[in-house]
Amino acid sequence: MVAVYRSNGWTHANDPERLRRAIQHSSYNVVAVVGDRVVGYARTLSDEAFAVYIADILVAPDRQGEGIGREITQALLDHYPIDRLHHQVLVAERGAEGFYTRLGMRPVGTFGLTAFIRTREPRP
């Protein structure tokens, strides 16, 4: 699992114990495996009633563009159908917007809302 974070340059890989804790406390996880290799991973946090937050979605760089990302994200969305919950939400990396709009997600501004975030990590 750490490898798919590392290969995408995500800092989660720098602290495998912290990543293990994050995965352990996630609500629902989807893992894409080819042979004995993890090639994709996605996880959520949810109150199981109103809201689900899609936390991480990653595909190994050499397996991107094969539909794996769509498949694992769709599996999360299907597990938390919008007719049962109030909303599905996520924070997208710059450049990944088109991936999410293809899956039916919309920027919060579409609904007259604004999203706020507080983070200690500097963003370029």
Ligand SMILES: CC(C)(COP(=O)(O)OP(=O)(O)OC[C@H]1O[C@@H](n2cnc3c(N)ncnc32)[C@H](O)[C@@H]1OP(=O)(O)O)[C@@H](O)C(=O)NCCC(=O)NCCS
């Ligand atoms: C974003 C990511 C998860 C997409 O996974 P993937 O397996 O490469 O995507 P898929 O092959 O399933 O693509 C599904 C569709 O989204 C499109 N798509 C994929 N990445 C896209 C992007 N960055 N921008 C716009 N469209 C994108 C594909 O062209 C495809 O379109 P189609 O339905 O017209 O064929 C993957 O590129 C990745 O892991 N990136 C690095 C980590 C990251 O940025 N994660 C998202 C954090 S918010």
